[in-house]
Amino acid sequence: MFNNKFGMFIHWGAYATLGLHEQALARYNVPRDEYESMCMQFNPTDYDPEKWVLLAKEAGMKYICFTAKHHDGFCMWDTKQTDYNIMNTPYGKDTLKMLSNACKKHGLLLSLYYSNPDWHYEYGYNPESKSHQWAAKYKNQVDTVKLRDFIKAQITELLTNYGDIYTLFWDIPPCIYDPSLNELVRKLQPNIYINDRGWSEGDFSTPEREYESPNSAHFTRMTEACNSVGQQSWGFRKNENFYSKRHLCCAIDRYMSAGASYLLNVGPNDKGVITDEYRKNLMKVADWYNRMEGALESAEADDTDYGIRHNKYIASSKNGKTYLHFYEGLISSSVALQNYPSVPKKVRLLNNGNELMYELTLLPEFIDMNKLEQDKLLHIYGIDIDNFADEPIVIEIQW
Numbered sequence: 127m128f129n130n131k132f133g134m135f136i137h138w139g140a141y142a143t144l145g146l147h148e149q150a151l152a153r154y155n156v157p158r159d160e161y162e163s164m165c166m167q168f169n170p171t172d173y174d175p176e177k178w179v180l181l182a183k184e185a186g187m188k189y190i191c192f193t194a195k196h197h198d199g200f201c202m203w204d205t206k207q208t209d210y211n212i213m214n215t216p217y218g219k220d221t222l223k224m225l226s227n228a229c230k231k232h233g234l235l236l237s238l239y240y241s242n243p244d245w246h247y248e249y250g251y252n253p254e255s256k257s258h259q260w261a262a263k264y265k266n267q268v269d270t271v272k273l274r275d276f277i278k279a280q281i282t283e284l285l286t287n288y289g290d291i292y293t294l295f296w297d298i299p300p301c302i303y304d305p306s307l308n309e310l311v312r313k314l315q316p317n318i319y320i321n322d323r324g325w326s327e328g329d330f331s332t333p334e335r336e337y338e339s340p341n342s343a344h345f346t347r348m349t350e351a352c353n354s355v356g357q358q359s360w361g362f363r364k365n366e367n368f369y370s371k372r373h374l375c376c377a378i379d380r381y382m383s384a385g386a387s388y389l390l391n392v393g394p395n396d397k398g399v400i401t402d403e404y405r406k407n408l409m410k411v412a413d414w415y416n417r418m419e420g421a422l423e424s425a426e427a428d429d430t431d432y433g434i435r436h437n438k439y440i441a442s443s444k445n446g447k448t449y450l451h452f453y454e455g456l457i458s459s460s461v462a463l464q465n466y467p468s469v470p471k472k473v474r475l476l477n478n479g480n481e482l483m484y485e486l487t488l489l490p491e492f493i494d495m496n497k498l499e500q501d502k503l504l505h506i507y508g509i510d511i512d513n514f515a516d517e518p519i520v521i522e523i524q525w
């Protein structure tokens with residue numbers, strides 16, 4: 127089921143060797159021959175997908191979305207459609223098969239990323255004006271019908287040989303409408319969810335990088351947001367510009383409390399390792415996420431106006447409890463709810479798990495002379511904000 131989940135995005139391909147960007151071929155103007163021979167030398171001798179899977183689990187994640195093929199066209203599985211794949215490198219093993227086995231063994235769902243642009247395929251779709259459609263290898267042979275047959279053959283391999291696939295992440299909308307691709311996907315994997323970057327409408331939308339949605343408490347369709355721990359690249363990058371814990375946690379809290387899934391990306395290096403630096407930047411976020419006790423996963427948006435002033439928040443509910451997400455933290459150590467359904471049984475600060483004090487009271491800033499007894503506010507106080515200044519504050523209320 128597509129209840130909202132936290133997942134790990136993994137951008138990994140031979141481009142990790144350069145340590146620049148997953149699109150280095152185009153963005154850094156690497157000569158094509160050099161790039162392609164580099165791919166054919168790819169030898170990630172330390173690749174151990176169980177380590178990735180265990181790291182994802184440690185971070186509270188429930189699925190991994192893996193780049194089977196990025197724009198460069200180099201395939202990370204045993205494809206029969208092109209020689210440009212991992213089986214023909216010194217490594218010579220099906221990296222996707224290994225990952226799918228590791229996911230199965232440790233109970234993680236597997237999703238696949240697949241790029242529509244293919245800068246290697248001789249008939250690659252290549253209107254140069256369109257984003258990410260960098261010059262195909264044989265410019266004059268562009269043929270979108272052949273390309274679609276090629277994609278269908280690859281998708282058939284991917285959705286037949288690697289067990290259950292949770293979601294399909296097409297990348298770069300091709301600007302051609304052809305529902306037969308998603309139909310094929312659904313025929314091969316009836317329970318799959320498909321994103322909105324493919325050849326016809328999919329099931330869920332994919333906001334990327336920054337928080338784009340208005341401050342609404344819910345999304346109008348299924349949503350999976352994504353970002354990377356680093357700002358410059360999705361693939362492994364030496365000297366990456368890593369986001370702050372606060373920046374990432376704030377976005378994750380906003381998206382997930384409003385019902386969206388969230389993919390946080392890491393880029394393993396050319397040996398197949400998620401380096402200490404990437405791990406550290408992932409775990410600083412996971413440290414906060416894991417203290418949320420699962421409140422973000424499967425959260426349902428709650429549109430109630432609790433009448434809270436001074437702080438931005440999103441409310442969600444789960445198992446009859448209300449969660450107030452102060453995604454930018456709190457400016458002071460208490461919050462007051464003008465509207466509340468009943469006297470709470472228990473109030474907790476999820477950041478440290480401690481119970482919070484509360485009382486029904488009138489507060490000086492709210493008092494007007496006509497206040498009645500029943501207009502008392504629910505005043506939650508003594509919140510340890512300074513210890514959690516770099517993360518969203520989440521309060522759990524059991525009514």
Ligand code: GLC
Pocket residue numbers: 137148149258297298334352360
């Ligand atoms: C953008 C980038 C691409 C990356 C993707 C992840 O489309 O261009 O390189 O794989 O975002 O969502």
